[in-house]
Amino acid sequence: MKQAVYYISFILLSTTLVGQQDNHYTHIQYGQLNQNPAFAGQNDELSFLLRNRNQWSGIIGAPQSQNFIVNLPLWYDALGFGFGLNRYTIGVSEKLEMNAAYAYKLKLKASSFSLGLQFSYRKFSNDFTDETLIAINGFELDPSIDRIFYTQNIFNVGFGFLFKSANYYLGAGVPRLTRANLDLEIDQFQSTEVRHIYATAGSSFELNNEWTIKPATLVKIAENAPFDLDLQTNFIYRNQIHLGLNIRAGGSQNTIFESLAIMLGMNFHPNLLASISYDFNTTILREYEDGSFEFLLKYRVSKDRSPKDIQNPRYY
Numbered sequence: 001m002k003q004a005v006y007y008i009s010f011i012l013l014s015t016t017l018v019g020q021q022d023n024h025y026t027h028i029q030y031g032q033l034n035q036n037p038a039f040a041g042q043n044d045e046l047s048f049l050l051r052n053r054n055q056w057s058g059i060i061g062a063p064q065s066q067n068f069i070v071n072l073p074l075w076y077d078a079l080g081f082g083f084g085l086n087r088y089t090i091g092v093s094e095k096l097e098m099n100a101a102y103a104y105k106l107k108l109k110a111s112s113f114s115l116g117l118q119f120s121y122r123k124f125s126n127d128f129t130d131e132t133l134i135a136i137n138g139f140e141l142d143p144s145i146d147r148i149f150y151t152q153n154i155f156n157v158g159f160g161f162l163f164k165s166a167n168y169y170l171g172a173g174v175p176r177l178t179r180a181n182l183d184l185e186i187d188q189f190q191s192t193e194v195r196h197i198y199a200t201a202g203s204s205f206e207l208n209n210e211w212t213i214k215p216a217t218l219v220k221i222a223e224n225a226p227f228d229l230d231l232q233t234n235f236i237y238r239n240q241i242h243l244g245l246n247i248r249a250g251g252s253q254n255t256i257f258e259s260l261a262i263m264l265g266m267n268f269h270p271n272l273l274a275s276i277s278y279d280f281n282t283t284i285l286r287e288y289e290d291g292s293f294e295f296l297l298k299y300r301v302s303k304d305r306s307p308k309d310i311q312n313p314r315y316y
Helices: 002-014
Strands: 046-054 064-071 079-090 093-107 111-127 149-165 168-174 196-203 211-222 228-237 241-250 257-269 272-281 292-301
Touching: 111 168, 241 272, 257 292
Parallel strands: none
Antiparallel strands: 046 064, 046 292, 064 079, 079 093, 093 111, 111 149, 149 168, 168 196, 196 211, 211 228, 228 241, 241 257, 257 272, 272 292
C-alpha cells in the first residue's frame, strides 16, 4: 500500500492533468473569507479563526490543511478588512498562501450588499529530494525529475459579492482571477492555476426558544474539473451545543455522493467556539483510508452595546 501511494503521487506530479487545485473544508459556514472577500467585516466584530484538516487519514502523504483568518470590525460602518494564512500539503508538495481582503458594504433598508476585493501571495514547493520518493528504475535512469527543491511564487487578485439580510445570505466569489503559470521550470508542458468559483447561500431561523437551525450550501466550480456541492445543516441548542450534518456531492464520476460528515461543536464561552468534524468517504477510496478529521476554533471580540450602569461615587 505504501509503495502504491508513492507511485500515484509520482504520476500526479509528472504528467499533464486538470483538476481542482484549492483545498476544501467541512465547516463551510465558518471562514468563508477564504472563498469570498466580500465577507470581510460582515459581522462588524474582531474575530480569529483557526482550522486544521487531516484528509484521508491513514494514507501516507494524504492532504493536510491549516487555515488562520482574522476578520476586523467595520470602519466608518462601510469598510471591511480581513487577512488569512493558509498551508496545504500533499505528498512532497506544499502550498503556502497569504491574502488580504477588502469589502465595501452598502446598507439597504433591511439588508446589505457588499463588494469585495482580495490580493493573495502563494508559494508552491515540490521537494524532489524527499527520501520517501521511489522511482521504479531509479532516478539516475529517469530524466523527468531532477532531485532538487522547486519553488514558485505567485501573486493574484480576486473578487466577490454578498447579499445579506437578517435571516439569509447569498454570494459568490472568485479568489483568483488570473490563470497564473505554475511551471517549476521552462518545459514543453505548461501547468496553470485555474479559476475557482464559489457560490454560497444560507439562512438562520429559530424553531423555538432553545433550538436554532442554520442550513447552508456551497457550490465549488473549477475549470476542467468536476463540481463539488456541499449541503449542510447546523442545529444549535441554547447557543451552546452545535450539531451538524454535511453531505458532499460531485467530485467523483463513480458515485453521486462523495462524503457524509458529522460535526459537533461547543461554545465554552459566549465568544469561544470549538468544533470537530469527521467525514465518511463514500467513494472507492474508503477501502484505503480511515476518514477525514477537521478541527475548528473561533474566538470573537464582540461589541458590548448594552446600556452602561452609572455609578455615583458619593456616599450618603
